[in-house]
Amino acid sequence: MPSPKHPPRSFDHVDTWVFDLDNTLYPHHVNLWQQVDKRISEYVSRWLNITEDQARLIQKDYYQRFGTTMRGMMTLHGVRADDYLAYVHQIDHSPLEPNPAMGAAIRKLPGRKLILTNGSVDHVEKVLERLALRGHFDGVFDIIAAELEPKPAAQTYERFLTLHDVDPTKAAMFEDLARNLLIPHQLGMTTVLVVPDGTKDVIREDWELEGRDAAHVDHVTDDLTGFLETLAQPNS
Known part of the structure; x- marks a missing residue:
């Protein structure tokens, strides 16, 4: 209950x-976060040398399990926070x-x-x-x-x-x-x-x-x- x-x-x-x-x-509805979301998929794909479709599944799994995809990538794959944050936040803020x-x-x-x-x-x-x-x-x-x-x-x-x-x-x-x-x-x-x-x-x-x-x-x-x-x- x-x-x-x-x-x-x-x-x-x-x-x-x-x-x-x-x-x-x-x-x-500005959907600015979608730009970040796509950059995260790209980062995971490149770091793990997998397709972006595969990366997206991992990304969403880590997001729910660890609070952020970054935390999952740091914990399980040794990613550096500075590198990750710099990459995923390279977006167009003009919207x-x-x-x-x-x-x-x-x-x-x-x-x-x-x-x-x-x-x-x-x-x-x-x-x-x-x-x-x-x-x-x-x-x-x-x-x-x-x-x-x-x-x-x-x-x-x-x-x-x-x-x-x-x-x-x-x-x-x-x-x-x-x-x-x-x-x-x-x-x-x-x-x-x-x-x-x-x-x-x-x-x-x-x-x-x-x-x-x-x-x-x-x-x-x-x-x-x-x-x-x-x-x-x-x-x-």
């Missing part, structure tokens, strides 16, 4: 706002467009704003530049800061909370994968799942789109900018 869903946690006590990056701060409305909403949120991502700082900076969101965040915790242990590993969240001195009971987490919200919710964070706009085509695995009814998901939105604008309003 599934766990009963408790009333969703509120935001009136929140003083730290934590955001995932990919498919969270920009819309799913991203400035989002001044989101920037304004983030600026109005009371307290600190942080990014927690399985990507690299270099990738974060390029995305924020295209979105015109540089200067809106007080810190970035990337895969290197996580000592190459990706979300949803519990120790990654613990490292993040310690490094940035975050009280999880006074924090909110925004994320596009429900599984990455389980530990934050257990730690006391208010959780928000960002899902695709139902009117747009997105390229995602079925399991990546699951979890909106999970007990550890407090809120669900397909419009992060609108959601943040509501939170930024007095007495919201």
Whole structure:
């Protein structure tokens, strides 16, 4: 039997706002991650000297088992993180467009704003530049800061909370994968799942789109900018 869903946690006590990056701060239908996804397949194919079809099966297996394909490739095949990250993030960021409305909403949120991502700082900076969101965040915790242990590993969240001195009971987490919200919710964070706009085509695995009814998901939105604008309003 599934766990009963408790009333969703509120935001009136929140003083730290934590955001995932990919498919969270920009819309799913941009499908920017698909470029990274293809680069990962190419990397696995070349490293293991197999076809891209074979590489894709391995890639998806490692992604689910290890949290990222990179972690699986490091653990089982001796891949260097720096080489991997440099290769897979060589993508075209031009599909991203400035989002001044989101920037304004983030600026109005009371307290600190942080990014927690399985990507690299270099990738974060390029995305924020295209979105015109540089200067809106007080810190970035990337895969290197996580000592190459990706979300949803519990120790990654613990490292993040310690490094940035975050009280999880006074924090909110925004994320596009429900599984990455389980530990934050257990730690006391208010959780928000960002899902695709139902009117747009997105390229995602079925399991990546699951979890909106999970007990550890407090809120669900397909419009992060609108959601943040509501939170930024007095007495919201």
